[in-house]
Amino acid sequence: MTQFSPDAPARAHDFTLSSADDGLAALGSWREYPRVQQPVWPDEAERARVSDDLRAAPPLVFAGEVDVLRERVAAAARGEAFLLAGGDCAETFADSTADRIRNKIRTILQMSAVLTYGASVPVVKMGRMAGQFAKPRSGDEETRDGVTLPTYRGDAVNAHAFTPQARIPDPRRLWQMYTTSASTLNLLRAFTGGGFADLREVHSWNRGFTSGAGYDRYEELAAQVDKAIRFMDAIGADFDSLKVVEFYASHEALLLDYEEALARIDSRSGEIYGCSGHFLWVGERTRQLDGAHVDFMSRLRNPIGVKLGPDASVDDALRLIDRLDPEREPGRLTFITRMGAGKIRDRLPALVEGVRDAGAEVAWVTDPMHGNTITSSNGYKTRRFEDILDEVVGFFEVHQGLGTIPAGLHMELTGDDVTEVLGGSGEIDEEGLTRRYETLVDPRLNHQQSLELAFLVAEMLSRR
Numbered sequence: 001m002t003q004f005s006p007d008a009p010a011r012a013h014d015f016t017l018s019s020a021d022d023g024l025a026a027l028g029s030w031r032e033y034p035r036v037q038q039p040v041w042p043d044e045a046e047r048a049r050v051s052d053d054l055r056a057a058p059p060l061v062f063a064g065e066v067d068v069l070r071e072r073v074a075a076a077a078r079g080e081a082f083l084l085a086g087g088d089c090a091e092t093f094a095d096s097t098a099d100r101i102r103n104k105i106r107t108i109l110q111m112s113a114v115l116t117y118g119a120s121v122p123v124v125k126m127g128r129m130a131g132q133f134a135k136p137r138s139g140d141e142e143t144r145d146g147v148t149l150p151t152y153r154g155d156a157v158n159a160h161a162f163t164p165q166a167r168i169p170d171p172r173r174l175w176q177m178y179t180t181s182a183s184t185l186n187l188l189r190a191f192t193g194g195g196f197a198d199l200r201e202v203h204s205w206n207r208g209f210t211s212g213a214g215y216d217r218y219e220e221l222a223a224q225v226d227k228a229i230r231f232m233d234a235i236g237a238d239f240d241s242l243k244v245v246e247f248y249a250s251h252e253a254l255l256l257d258y259e260e261a262l263a264r265i266d267s268r269s270g271e272i273y274g275c276s277g278h279f280l281w282v283g284e285r286t287r288q289l290d291g292a293h294v295d296f297m298s299r300l301r302n303p304i305g306v307k308l309g310p311d312a313s314v315d316d317a318l319r320l321i322d323r324l325d326p327e328r329e330p331g332r333l334t335f336i337t338r339m340g341a342g343k344i345r346d347r348l349p350a351l352v353e354g355v356r357d358a359g360a361e362v363a364w365v366t367d368p369m370h371g372n373t374i375t376s377s378n379g380y381k382t383r384r385f386e387d388i389l390d391e392v393v394g395f396f397e398v399h400q401g402l403g404t405i406p407a408g409l410h411m412e413l414t415g416d417d418v419t420e421v422l423g424g425s426g427e428i429d430e431e432g433l434t435r436r437y438e439t440l441v442d443p444r445l446n447h448q449q450s451l452e453l454a455f456l457v458a459e460m461l462s463r464r
């Protein structure tokens, strides 16, 4: 974000960003390609008006920050850091409150502390936050009790309530996506720049969560971190740099009308940056080589990700690299695999080998959520904690077998005590899902499950 550690001098102020430049015209070429998962706005003139407003609004992130993140991702790809991305499947306007945002940030900070302390590796911290408001869906329609309506596509498009009116796409929601992202980022910047994220607060992040294996283990770790800090303090270490923490914002670049309107030209280089978030990714459903999303993303300067499911071929991966990272620039491209626990050991090796043999450098990140979705017998869309963990273990095994680098983790999680994923030391069972199931799309790890997973990943990472 705006703050940089000493080895990354601040460069965020030595440029201006403009949306009134001819250079942006090329960005519109995505409109000539087939596009999927885009809402059909009932009033196109209104959508165009909102786009004009967005074009005139300040960018949410700055090119200098985005450049630093690209270097951080490159470090992760080389094994010198580990990327941790986490947050809701679908952020909502109603839940973008101070408490909920703080809880998510604190969960990611706690997981980072576990990984850094347990595996002695710097963690690049990233939220699926401040922009994760639009969802690709597997179906266009949803049927309940014999009534069929268009699916919910995220708060950026329509409302979740099951009424015909609520499900009509409304372009004014794009403006609300911008303002909610801005207020979320504002709080994020305040927390990570104002002392909340200081490692000396390591105990306080656990406050309010007092029982359970994940918390107990975290308390032990926090005591060790405290002891190390007291030791460093006694020998005169300077802790000023701990006050400020780099924390990046990421989301799926799904709604191209929105993403295009938030793109800006960097006056230092004349290049185009997506300024809706630092890191943007293309989903499994929108990564067609000849499609609009790949064309759009190829024109941005940001570090970007592409999701790869179990059916992705080596050829798909290599052609995506040619389109999105023709210069083979370190940190530019991240492949986020989401194979499923049962498939990762079978499918991932060929992809990683094929990319390595072609001389391409990408960051390999695992998303152990989206290939492991099931429906419980009482009708909840859920996942098993053990499957999520098994996919992470498989990811580390594959890279260890090939001598390649597992560079990071991409999670759907929340900082609250929800009950959406089965298992974990809290032993959430099918009946437990009824207690506090709040997600509007996919099930998220709760706070304790997130910590447990971090401890398990720290063990694997320390063997990397």
Ligand SMILES: O=C[C@H](O)[C@H](O)COP(=O)(O)O
Pocket (backbone or CB within 6 Å): 089, 135, 136, 137, 138, 139, 370, 441, 442
């Ligand atoms: O988050 C990912 C997708 O949007 C989600 O898994 C799609 O869910 P669906 O299959 O219920 O449409």
Ligand SMILES: C=C(OP(=O)(O)O)C(=O)O
Pocket (backbone or CB within 6 Å): 089, 136, 252, 282, 283, 284, 285, 307, 338, 370
């Ligand atoms: C839509 C998502 O995932 P995928 O594209 O991998 O299905 C997501 O991460 O929310």
Ligand SMILES: [Mn+2]
Pocket (backbone or CB within 6 Å): 089, 090, 370, 412, 441, 442
């Ligand atoms: Mn999801």
